[in-house]
Amino acid sequence: MTIWIPQLPASGVRYRALADAIGDAIASGELDEGMRLPPQRRLADALHVTVGTVTRAYAEAERRGLVEARVGSGTYVRGRQTTATFRQVAGQADAACVDLSLSLPPPHPDRPRGLGEALESIRHDPSALVQAVDYQPEQGMFRHRETLARWMTGLGLPVESEELMVTQGGQHGISLALQALAQPGERVAASALTYPGLIAAAQQLYLKPLRVPLDEEGMNIEALARLCAQQAPRLVYVTPDLNNPTGACLSEERRQALVALARQHDFWIVEDGVQYLPAEERGTPLYRLAPERTLYLFSTSKIIAGGLRIGMLRxxxxxxxxLGALQRAQSWMVPPLMAEVVCRWIESGAAERLLDWQLGEVAARQALAQRYLASYGVRGRSHGFHLWLPLPHGVRAAALIQQLEQRQVRVTSAEPFCVGSEPAPQAIRLCVSAATNRDALARALDTLVTLLQAPPTSPWRTL
Known part of the structure; x- marks a missing residue:
């Protein structure tokens, strides 16, 4: 049997060279998605290296998101699309393409304008300029935390300034929480489909993700209880108000059950509330039900501007x-200039006006998408950025995504959101907020419906 054997450079760190070779082979198509890598001993013999070198290389490739190890089965290629999705940034999109793959706030001229006004205000404030160029406490300046706490409380998320740490966005908050609460090798549980940033952070920290089934009411707490009976996780990550990607909302009954289970088995809860929803679409925050064991993540990225990278960790x-020690070890503090910009934006009232507009705009886009896709069982929240579309029988996500890409429409498959090694469902996520305007969104939805209505092509090529 022929196995994949790469050519490694004569010098350099061997395990890293092998990990690089795996990445190059995936990018070139030499290693296809779902392909099993050679057994470690066989590849070690072929390359004349130790088994430990191959083991470290496979672990490094998994940390990079290139492959996944399946217990008792082997190590498998995750594929080019899977690994590229989370790294993609808005600025890379083709101007002609309607990109519905990224969870971005809808464009508005008040975002760059608001930044300019905040910077101009700071420019004329000597004390603010002095503070911006000086070291500040790792938790963040007290004035900034007071402003952010008042803002969150006004949004229906009551917190005290002493409870807050300013972070460099929600993703940074996730990494801080995982590092503070779990050690390499420990188990972290999340819904079977969850935010790819959590998966990436867990891989980087060598944590073991546990897959918990979910349905329309969010994470299945009974299934989590069965996992806890075997070995409780160190923490559970949950987006209770708007699961990413399915849009499921954790029911009040399940919130109470999750808190009770956390106290029974002594695990932490990391509650991600970065995607803001108005009060009528939210449930009781978990940090209000179990304040002693819940870390709450919030951010200005989905409301004001993602580029400023200002988040809050309760x-x-x-x-x-x-957490303060971790912040100091990583970057000492969040740049106070960015926090000052956000706080002036909030204090001027511009952030509130922008949020009011955004809620109305997203609701209009969701209604538009529902009109196009209602007969396909699409799921979403009226003020959420994304929709979850289970595909009709016989329609494969990979083929549909390729057809959409050829027609200048970009969406995301279920693959990047999968925890563990279970097959991804045949479904796609569409971010209605990311389109330049409603007309662009309508064009993309029209293209999608046209493809869904077309008869599936036969997979048979020969007899």
Whole structure:
């Protein structure tokens, strides 16, 4: 049997060279999605290296998101589309393409205008300029935390300034929380489909993700209880108000059950509330039900501007010092200039006006998408950025995504959101907020419906 054997350079760190070779082979198509890598001993013999070198290389490739290890089965290629999706940024999109793959706030001229006004205000404030160029506490300046706490409380998310740490966006908050609460090798649980940033952070920290089934009411807490009976996770990550990608909302009954289970088995809860929804679409925050063991993630990225990278991490008093030490070790502090920009934006009232507009705009886009896709069982929340579309029988996500790409429409498959090694469902996520305007969104939806209505092509090529 022929196995894949790469050519490694004569010098350099061998395990890293092998990990690089795996990445190059995936990018070139030499290794296809779903292909099993050679057994470690066989590849070690072929390359004349130790088994430990191959083991480290496979682990490094998994950390990079290139492959996934399946217990008792082997190591499999995750594929080019899977690994590229989370790294993609808005600025890389083709101007002619309607990109519905990224969860971005809808474009509005008040975003760059608001930045300019905030910077102009700071320019004329000598004390603010001095503070912006000086070192500040790792938790963030007290004035900034006070402003952010008042803002969150006004949005229906009551917090105290002493509970907050300013972070470099929600993703940074996830990484801080995981590092503070779990050690390499420990188990973290999440819904079977969850935010790819959590999966990436867990891989980077060598944590073991546990897949918990979910349905229309969110994470299945009974299934989580069965996992806890075997071995409780160190923490559970959950987006209770708007699961990414399915849009499921954790029911009040399940919120209570999750909190009870956390206290019974002594695990932490990391609650992601970065995607803001108005009060009528939210449930009771988990940090209000279990304040002593819940870390709450919030951010200005989905409301004001993602490029400023200002988020907030609400934390119990018991781990304030631990999180502060991590912040110092990583970057000492969040740049105070960025926090000052956000706080002036909020204090001027411009952030509130922008949010009011955004809620109306997203609701209009969701209604538009529902009109196009109602007969296909699409799921979403009226003020959420994305929709979840289970595909009709016989329609494969990979083929549909390729056809859409050829027609200048970009969406995301279920693959990047999958926890563990279970097959991804045949479904796609569409971010209605990301289109330049409603006309562009309508064109993309019209293209999607046209393809869904077309008869499926036969997979048979020969007899």
């Amino acid at each position: 934390m119990p008093p018991s781990i304030v010092e631990r």
